[in-house]
Amino acid sequence: LYISPLKALAVDIERNLGKPVEEIGLPVTIETRTGDTPSHKRQRQKLAPPDILLTTPEQLALLIASNDARRFFEDLRYVVFDELHSLVTSKRGHLLALGLARLRSFVPGLQTIGLSATVAEPDELRRWLVSQASPGAMSELIVVTGGAKPDISILDSEERVPWAGHSARYxxxxxxxxxxxxxxxxxFVNTRSQAELLFQELWRVNEDTLPIALHHGSLDVAQRRRVEKAMGENALRAIVATSTLDLGIDWGDVDLVVHVGAPKGASRLAQRIGRANHRMDEPSKAILIPANRFEVLECRAALDANYLGAQDTPPLVNGGLDVLAQHVLGCACGAPFRADALFDEVRTAAPYASLDRPTFDRVIDFVATGGYALRNYERYARIRQTREGLWRVSNPAVAQQYRLNVGTIIEVPALNVRYVQAGSRGAASRGGRVLGKIEEAFLE
Incomplete structure (x- = not known):
């Protein structure tokens, strides 16, 4: 089981693994399972799992919440967490840690492997990877030394750098x-709006009609896959992207990274410039473009931190109780559980190693009643306790609702953006091809 923070990274790893496996003729099946995977393929994977499954934290939570989770994972031997530093520092990481604890209950001898090139505190991640049934237990540590130093510069523009703004049009x-x-x-840019503006400006000056593409999370999945395929085939001269392409991805012969705007962190800069000349013996080349004069200082600080090898990955914190409540409901969706056994299991996850029993019982009560404000409303009673002392989901509709809303990434209202179709009398009509989605707040 390979777990990635980005769907695009999982697709990239499938491509990089699949080609040599096919050429060597190994009897190994490799598949991805993300939010973009068709439902019929997901159903087939549950009946006949591949040898290597490349997925995301949200899909793992869904698999754990299924009725046949124990059967599905019974042959699991290894779990690989790519870009571990990015996974563990948020509530998304808390849910993933609880999922890992669940996997250990299915497969006690499970081996975990974490990968990261930007680690501030290795011991924190070493504890996260292993069961905390023995407090303070840590995984082994392998450090890869060497590699060429990156070549990073700040653009010394001939134009006047503005005092304000974030477009870097100059x-x-x-x-x-x-x-x-x-x-x-x-x-690379920091926001989707910057990506759209920069892409438009580059095409405005693109006198040689060079193939330049755009990649961000609001684009339609088919459009993103076309861009990724073209990058893999070295059919593009440039691609404007947000964080959708900044972790671990190895697309074609990228020999320059341009960061428009301050990188907002040394670790983020290290990840992004590492996309250029993605080989051990060649220096990554990058140019930082400050969007305004104040960002010149930010770019200088980030550049200095990179040369010193400094990292600014946020420290790990105790697990959130809202995430724990979601996990409790997910466990009930999968199979009835005993509170004592689940409490012991949850405490083996590093973010919840210090969780006390009264707090855990309050979380169970919250899931069972909706809390003091909602306990009089029947529809908020999501789990019930049987006479045998088992907690089970109150009705199938609760499980269905959970599976539709699993995860800690907040969903925002979005509108479809379509190309306009010409109507019968020349007027615009609905039904054009979908270009992507856009948040209501951005539109306003």
Whole structure:
């Protein structure tokens, strides 16, 4: 089981693993399972799991909440967490830690492996990877030394750098010249709106009609996959992207990373510039483009931190009780449980190692009643205790609702964006091809 923080990274790993496996002729099946995977393929995977399953934390939570979870995972031997630093520092990591504890209850001899190139406190991640039934237990640590130092510079623009703004329009001609000088350039920005603006500005000056693409989370999945395929085939000269492509991805012959705007952290900068010349013996080349004069200072600080090898990954914190409540409900959706056994299991997860029993019991009560404000409303009683002392989901509709809303990534109202179709009399009509989605707040 390979767990990635990004869907695009899982797809990339499938591509990089699948080709050598096919050429060697190994009898190994490799498949991805993400939010973009069709439902019929997910059902088939549950009946006949592949040898290597590449997935995300949310899909793991869904698999654990299924009725046949124990059977599905009975042959599991290894769990690999890629970009571990990105997974564990949020509530998403808390849910993943609880999922890992659940997997250990299914397969006691499970081996876990964490991968990361930007670790601030290795011992915290070493504890996260193993059961905390023995307090303070840590995994082994393997450190890979060497590798070429990156070549990073800050753009010394001929144009006047503005005092304010985040578009960096002043540098568009110079960015375009760098794109023409290199094979493939990856341009990172911090927001989707910046990505759209930069993409538009580059096409405005693209006199040579170079193939330049756009990649961010609001684009339609089919469009994203087309861009990723073109990158893998080295068919693009540049791609403008947000964080959807900044972790571990190895797309084609990228030989330059341009970061437009301050990187907002040394670890983030290290991850993003590592996409260029993604090999041990070649230095990654990157150019930082400050969007305004104050960002010149931020870029300088990030550059200095990178050369010193400093990391600023946030420290791990105790697990959230809202996440625990979600996990409790997920366990009940999978199979009835005893509170004593689940409490012992939850405490083996590093973020919940210090959880006390009264707090745990209050979480159980919250899931069972909806809390003091909602306990008089029947529909908020999501789990019930049987005469045998087992907690089970109160009705199938609760399990269905859980599976539709699993995870800690907050969903925001979004609208479909479509191409306009010409009507019979030349007027615009509905039903054009979907371009992607856009948040209501962004539109307003």
């Amino acid at each position: 540098a568009t001609p110079e960015i375009y010249r760098e794109i023409k000088r290199h094979k493939t350039t990856l341009l």
